[in-house]
Amino acid sequence: MAPKARRTNREDTRSLVGWDGIRFTVPADWNVTGVSTDRSNGYLKVDSPGTMFLQVKWADRTARSPRSPADMIARLVQGLRRQPEQTDGVPDLRPLLDAYLKETAKRAKKERHSFECKVKPPTTEAGGERSTLHFSWTGGGIGQGKIWYCSVCHRTVIAQVVGRPKDPVGDVAASIFGDMRDHPDEPWTVWGLFDLVVAVPDGYVLRSHKLLSGYMKLEFAHRRLGRIVFERWGLANVARKKFTVQEWLGQTSEAGRHQAQYKQVEANGHAATQASGRVRGLLGVAAAYKDALPSLRPALRYEACAWECDETNKLYVIQTWMPMHAAVVLGDLVARCECH
Numbered sequence: 252m253a254p255k256a257r258r259t260n261r262e263d264t265r266s267l268v269g270w271d272g273i274r275f276t277v278p279a280d281w282n283v284t285g286v287s288t289d290r291s292n293g294y295l296k297v298d299s300p301g302t303m304f305l306q307v308k309w310a311d312r313t314a315r316s317p318r319s320p321a322d323m324i325a326r327l328v329q330g331l332r333r334q335p336e337q338t339d340g341v342p343d344l345r346p347l348l349d350a351y352l353k354e355t356a357k358r359a360k361k362e363r364h365s366f367e368c369k370v371k372p373p374t375t376e377a378g379g380e381r382s383t384l385h386f387s388w389t390g391g392g393i394g395q396g397k398i399w400y401c402s403v404c405h406r407t408v409i410a411q412v413v414g415r416p417k418d419p420v421g422d423v424a425a426s427i428f429g430d431m432r433d434h435p436d437e438p439w440t441v442w443g444l445f446d447l448v449v450a451v452p453d454g455y456v457l458r459s460h461k462l463l464s465g466y467m468k469l470e471f472a473h474r475r476l477g478r479i480v481f482e483r484w485g486l487a488n489v490a491r492k493k494f495t496v497q498e499w500l501g502q503t504s505e506a507g508r509h510q511a512q513y514k515q516v517e518a519n520g521h522a523a524t525q526a527s528g529r530v531r532g533l534l535g536v537a538a539a540y541k542d543a544l545p546s547l548r549p550a551l552r553y554e555a556c557a558w559e560c561d562e563t564n565k566l567y568v569i570q571t572w573m574p575m576h577a578a579v580v581l582g583d584l585v586a587r588c589e590c591h
Contacts, residue, residue: 269443270295271457272404273307275431278423281305283444288457302392303414303423309433310407341400342407344373344384348398351409352388359390366390377401381433392416395424404434439587442469446563448589449481452580465490474543477550477572479584484566487559491566497524500557504568508535509553516556518567518585523558525581530572539572548574554581562591 265276268283271290277297284304285296295307352368359366368388376383376399383399396411410431412424435441438453447467455471458478465485472478482503484490491499497515501507504526511528530539530551539549550572557568569584 266446267441267443267448268295268297269441269448271442272406272434272440273309273408273432274435274441274443275307275427277305277427283462286444286460286462288460290456299414301414301418303412303418303420305410305412305427307408307410309409311405341382341402344382344398344400344407345370347407348384348386348409351398352386355388355394356390362391364391386411389416393418393420395420397428399433401433406433408433441587443589446565447481447483449584450587451479451584452476455479472542475546475548475574476577477574478542478570479572479580480568480570481584481588482568482570485564487564487566491559495524496522496557496559496566499566500524500526500555500568504555504557504570505553506555511553511555518556518558519560519588519590521558521560521590523556523585526553526555526557528553543574548577550574550577552577554579556581556585558590560590565590 264279266279266281267274267276270286271293273293273295278299281297281299283295284298285294287294291311293309293311297305348370356366356368366388367390368386371385374383374385375381380403381399381401383397385397387393387395392413392415394411394413396409398407398409400407410428412420412427414420435453439450440453440455441448441450443449444462445467449469451471454476455473458470458472459468460470461468467483469481470478494502497513500513506513506526506528509528509530511526513524513526516523516525530536530553536549536551539551543549552573552575553571554573555568555570557566559566567588567590569581569588571581571584573580
């Protein structure tokens, strides 16, 4: 059994934020208010209940979108051969940081504030994996951050904590940057926001997401291994009403559509219902083959698990669509989903 996706290096007063390989902890009362689904140019914003906020931006040189038919063919061949993409050397971070600070200065001057910034000499971090520049600025507010390039994942990341002069920006930045990661430490990627923490195997990419106050959904896809969908409802006692968990699973998921068989199991210490079925019908099978191209192994095997967490009063549903002979991952997905 794979280890759970529990929050690491944190106290109970901190929450984990994970998005596309970027991972860090923030004070428990901070919330994610902005995300990007562009893997090659990502963005995260996390707001405090006061005047401070965190911004994280990254550029992934190995995940850029194809720009021409030739590029698409090259990426396809690379994927089939499973060869790593060639990358250039360490980029010059100073021009990138200067451009970033220039935009910050423009905003400050537009609001008629003087702007000053300091950039420390280059350093290396994370056992030599990162080339880093630390910076700080004042101008209407104050900011403290860093820009770095990771030689392992080939990402360039810039992160800063911003606040008012009275805010403890330096202390907060140190606590966040101290355990920030830019790529997974194992072949599973942790995704965490608000109070949902899940993990998916390496190679799955985010296809869609829905983040509402009482409902969250993350859908992931892999060209050869199918789809994974995580859903979480708040106020389980209201959402489920008088239905059993099995009835709820049959009504809110695709278990009924795939003529699934049910059995009672345990999920993270809770009574749960597991469903197993198969994609049926001409349209369903055709869509599965289309999603699998260029592979000829469509994701026809369906499995799902649903449970209610009494401690948090929330409902969880995990659904998977996999090729018939692919390894079963539902158990690991459930074990890595943090519900309390």
